[in-house]
Amino acid sequence: MPSPEYSLSDVLERLDHNQLALEAALIELTLLVESQGHAETGDNVRCALHTIGENAGHIKQGLAKLRAQGPH
Template identity: 50%
Template sequence: MANEDLLPSLLFKINQNQLALEAAIMELTLWVEQHGSSEIGGNVRSALATVTKNEEFINMTLAVLMTPE
């Protein structure tokens, strides 16, 4: 595999890791909220909104980078 082919694959894997971490953090947030700390849950949800907001752009960019020329 050529070095220029590695970048899209690397970015794809990093994005997968980011989404997995988002899911894990959301699970913890749900637990925290169920145990009476809705303020902290709201703060975490606000921070995770950035991940959600950027997800479409990241996916579109990865699709372009991974398309063979």
């Protein structure tokens, strides 16, 4: 059975979904770490989460542009 072909926008959309899943997991772990008294570690993770959040908008805009261009 031949493997399916994926467009660039399909691949990037899957990467975006992975990023959102990782973000959700990090939030859960951050809450756990902070509840155990590790506020500094929680702050460090929250800085990384902020970067993820900022980049999410750029990724979504790029995906929208790729979809508007049609399949390649």
